[in-house]
Amino acid sequence: MDYSELNMHPDLARSVADAGYITCMPVQAEVFPHAFAGEDIYAQSQTGTGKTAAFLISIFQRIMTDPASRHRRVLILAPTRELAVQIEAEAQKLGKHLPISMGSFYGGVAYGPQVDMLRDDVQVIIGTPGRIIDFVEQGKMLLRDVGFLVVDEADRMFDMGFIDDLRKLLRYLPPPKERQTFLFSATLNFRIKNLAWEYMDEPKEIIIEAETVTVDLVTQELYHVGSDEKFRVLLGLLARDKPKSALIFCNQKFKAEEISRRLGINGYECEYIMGDLPQAKRLQVIERLKAGKLALLVATDVAARGLDVNALDMVINYDVPADPESYVHRIGRTARAGAAGKAITLACEKFVYGLPAIEKYIEVKIPVFPVSPELFGEDKSSGIRFGHAHDRARPGSDRVGGRSGSSFGGSGHGDRHGRPAQEHGARRGPIPHGERSSGAGGRDSGYPSRGPGPGPRNQAARGPQTGPHPDRPDLRRPPEQVRQTETQRPVQGGRDPYAVSSDERMKRYKDKYSGERSRPQEQAQSGPPRGGRQPQAQRQGDVGNNAGGSRPGRSGGQPDRRGEGRSRQAQPQAQSPQPAKPAVKKTGLLDKIKRIFGKNKDAD
The missing domain is CATH 3.40.50.300 (P-loop containing nucleotide triphosphate hydrolases)
Structure with a gap:
């Protein structure tokens, strides 16, 4: 029509x-x-x-x-x-x-x-x-x-x-x-x-029907290559077919950026688009491709749908898509409006598993072509490492350029300022008490001491310690030596409480704590302890007595309380408790009114 x-x-x-x-x-x-x-x-x-x-x-x-x-x-x-x-x-x-x-x-x-x-x-x-x-x-x-x-x-x-x-x-x-x-x-x-x-x-x-686009009008080719050979094969295919315009699809955003930069080093005018690219930049790149000013464009599936470019010669699937429908949408960029086109797919060991689902979906076996030595192009970007956010690996991974290494490669053992870290095993032997040792990743591998460390205040009292902590097993030693050290550790108090039966331990427990309960009563009868400190109740009673009477001066009849404490330390003697004074009834407002009107004369 x-x-x-x-x-x-x-x-x-x-x-x-x-x-x-x-x-x-x-x-x-x-x-x-x-x-x-x-x-x-x-x-x-x-x-x-x-x-x-x-x-x-x-x-x-x-x-x-x-x-x-x-x-x-x-x-x-x-x-x-x-x-x-x-x-x-x-x-x-x-x-x-x-x-x-x-x-x-x-x-x-x-x-x-x-x-x-x-x-x-x-x-x-x-x-x-x-x-x-x-x-x-x-x-x-x-x-x-x-x-x-x-x-x-x-x-x-x-x-x-x-x-x-x-x-x-x-x-x-x-x-x-x-x-x-x-x-x-x-x-x-x-x-x-x-x-x-x-x-x-x-x-x-x-x-x-979809087959009228994917099969009849598009020439499809499939090459099985290794992931380390894909870029050289891509260079060989571009040199062999010399397309005036081509779209190269990748499954990962960082890979699209890397392929575009490698193609630029090898002399191809190339750009890339993906979801992280600013919208103004994406529109500018697409307009250049439509106007014929850009020959190669590397893209993710963001551009797989709706990108209408007239006379697009070739579509290259650098990665096999995981979704069969994405394959149809990708190769649909060529053969637009009834024109013929060509689609090439590079299947590596990482993404080849999506190939059977694609062939089942389009109901066509994609022709496989051999990878001859002539297809391997010379890669001028070989050996150049491109930094991506993808390569910033977590500590402990085997990727280069992590937080503990340099962004330009290397062993990966170093701090963020580029200084090399200490080699593993450079420091052997026991760790001094209270000291933390750091590994290559910068984490503390030792445990801090619970008590006071060997600081300047108590270093002289404790003395230098060069061996492991006496109360903690050395974590660097083999388990057999740790168990042997624990068995040879002396027991405090001269006897091991777990060497006797449970009944004997219970008897010791009762004797110990029953004696502590009767000790306050003995102290009340025998006077204050040797430390010079009075019981709390007695000190409160003295304060109450002083509050009730006049406050004595230091030059008055009573001696100074500090001198009394020193004499009590020198010669402890028993003191009899003083009788408490009768409580004085406080007069309230009602008592004052009764006293004014003479109703409480007897009480006065």
């Missing part, structure tokens, strides 16, 4: 002709009849099959031909920022001659320009769920007048954990019967269909 056969609005037909669209793709030919009639659609379609133009042309046609939909808003949700920017660029191209405003909303950039677009009442809103929910909760974006909803790459939203945000966002929209909904996904599993049945109004199902 050609676009000239469609009954489109004249301004829309002119925009489509300017974009260079002549023949409808299979998904477009299936979508247009139902979409022009206002029906909901959920379709299974791979990236690069023209689905973006399918829902954009359908929505623009409804807006331009249906008076009730003329001023209704359009909400298009994409899982990634790159896909949102790409959809906006396609919408700008197809709406070139239409009075429709559009803009993209995503995180990683400033709020100001996006807020200005909302103030200008933009009609087509393209964005990621996170930023859209942010504006809705702030009250800056109203979705009650949305007439068209598009959920692009729905399976990707499930994989990235956006399904909860998506369900939350759909609650702000009008009911399904008051809007037209489009849902596109690479796979239509049970989760996708359940979402369609829940939030769509009697949708029509359209399925475009």
Whole structure:
């Protein structure tokens, strides 16, 4: 079916002709009849099959031909920022001659320009769920007048954990019967269909088989290589095929950065994109690739979906993806819009286990090619170590460049200032008491003493100690010597309490503590102890007696209390307890009143 056969609005037909669209793709030919009639659609379609133009042309046609939909808003949700920017660029191209405003909303950039677009009442809103929910909760974006909803790459939203945000966002929209909904996904599993049945109004199902993209139009090659040979084989493949543009996919972010830097050292103009890269830098790199100013791009799966680059010659899977669907999305970057392409996969011992699931998913055995010596290119970056956050290993690991080593390699035994640590075994023999010994990792391997250490205050009294602590076994000695030392340790008190029976130990216990209980009574009868300290009750009684009478001076009849203590130490003698004075009844307010009126004369 050609676009000239469609009954489109004249301004829309002119925009489509300017974009260079002549023949409808299979998904477009299936979508247009139902979409022009206002029906909901959920379709299974791979990236690069023209689905973006399918829902954009359908929505623009409804807006331009249906008076009730003329001023209704359009909400298009994409899982990634790159896909949102790409959809906006396609919408700008197809709406070139239409009075429709559009803009993209995503995180990683400033709020100001996006807020200005909302103030200008933009009609087509393209964005990621996170930023859209942010504006809705702030009250800056109203979705009650949305007439068209598009959920692009729905399976990707499930994989990235956006399904909860998506369900939350759909609650702000009008009911399904008051809007037209489009849902596109690479796979239509049970989760996708359940979402369609829940939030769509009697949708029509359209399925475009994936094999038409992955098998018929893409030349696939598989090479089994070792992980230490992959980069040299990559250099040989680039030198052999000489692609004008190529995408190289890695499973790990640090590896994408390293491959890009190694390719630059070997003379290739190369960039990399991943999730940690700032959004402005990612957009700049993608625009350079689309404009043909960049030949090689190394990416993670962030760019695997929605990255539409015309005339991309080759896709190289430097790592075999763990998910079979990711393989389809990766190689779908080439063979766009019916063109031919080439996909090369390097399978190493680390990621080769994902290969059987991929071949089962696409129902095709990927052709295996031998790795000949001619494929091994010369690596000018060999021997150069690239520092990544991935290499900052924990202490004790075998990776170089950890916290206890240098970032440029080495043995890994040193402090963070680059000073070499003490060699293992350089200090032998017993550890002095109270001293801590540190290993290569900087941890204390000794135990601090519980008592006072050999400081300057008690060093002279204790004397220098060069051997192990007498009360603690030496942890550096063999267990046999430790047990022998423990058995030869002298027992305090001259006898071992555990060498007798339990009855004898109980008898000793009773004799010991029963004597301590009768000791206070003997002290009360015999007077104060030899230490010169009076019992507490007697001292309190003396204080009470002094408080009751006049306070004697030091030159008066009673001697000084400090002299009394010294004489008591010199000649201890028994003191008889003094009789306590009768308690004086305190007169209260009522007694004073009775005394005034003479009612208590007898008491006086």
